[in-house]
């Protein structure tokens with residue numbers, strides 16, 4: 001185990017914010033975590049697990065020991081009659097993992113192409129796009145307890161997936177075992193790719209692609225290419241413009257609240273959900289408040305998608321947070337809706 005001191009974190013967060021870790025350890029397997037826990041000084045220190053850094057806003061140097069997850073590996077674990085199970089090391093890049101499944105001729109993850117971040121971060125967020133969420137393809141994961149060093153496996157139920165939510169985003173409450181935030185590091189993730197493969201084409205942008213191309217029965221590879229094209233057209237590439245994807249979750253309201261808002265804002269974008277609630281497009285709400293293209297210092301609202309905050313060059317975490325708060329205030333004042341951020345502010 002090598003401990004890097006005063007390690008730069010700018011290359012490890014997709015916002016590209018400048019910050020440093022007092023101590024950083026690269027985790028390539030469980031043995032690195034065991035070595036850290038046995039370390040005379042750092043073993044008992046607070047720890048911070050960092051994947052691809054695609055869902056964090058750094059507001060200063062990180063005092064906790066940063067565990068940079070670099071567990072590698074991709075393989076077909078099982079090829080059964082009902083599904084193929086694939087397994088990835090948590091440090092694998094998510095999009096490269098999806099691309100690898102396409103190269104193996106395995107469909108199932110194509111709608112989730114081009115999402116920034118690592119495989120290990122995908123269950124934490126329960127990433128989702130174009131009609132599929134990770135939980136729809138999730139089989140199980142292996143993780144390690146950062147206090148005891150014990151390794152364990154969780155299935156989908158134990159992960160408690162919700163919309164951009166899981167057990168890994170909750171801190172253990174007093175008197176309860178639920179919540180693994182800061183407690184666990186994900187080592188490997190297994191995905192179930194159902195047989196026969198079925199396309200998921202309900203999302204409006206994919207319907208548009210079908211109409212444009214005249215392709216009514218696309219292959220998984222075709223959908224992968226469409227999703228890459230759609231995302232590239234409206235979402236900034238973090239390698240070019242720092243960002244953390246959608247900055248806020250899409251809020252849900254009751255049908256009564258929605259009717260009330262429609263009365264005042266007839267054009268509001270809304271989707272009825274299976275449980276009777278109504279989901280509103282946060283991007284539309286922010287756009288309607290006139291935020292597209294606006295900035296606070298070097299932190300800005302992306303011109304093509306108001307839900308994405310960007311680093312225009314040298315933004316601080318404080319500027320991002322100030323901009324996010326100003327957006328929350330104006331959306332609340334106009335619509336009475338509180339927007340909840342997706343990324344974790346560190």
Ligand code: EPU
Pocket residue numbers: 128129130131244245246247248249250269281282283284287292304305306307342
């Ligand atoms: N809209 C506007 N103005 C904007 C942005 C959006 O009017 O500036 C409208 C769009 O016209 C559309 C609606 O809002 O009618 C929804 O927009 P979009 O289809 O772009 O999707 P989204 O709800 O903004 C969600 C996810 C994305 C995911 C896409 C596709 C969340 C928070 N975001 O975005 O996920 O890629 O759907 O499925 O759920 C992420 O989480 O980081 C992420 C990028």
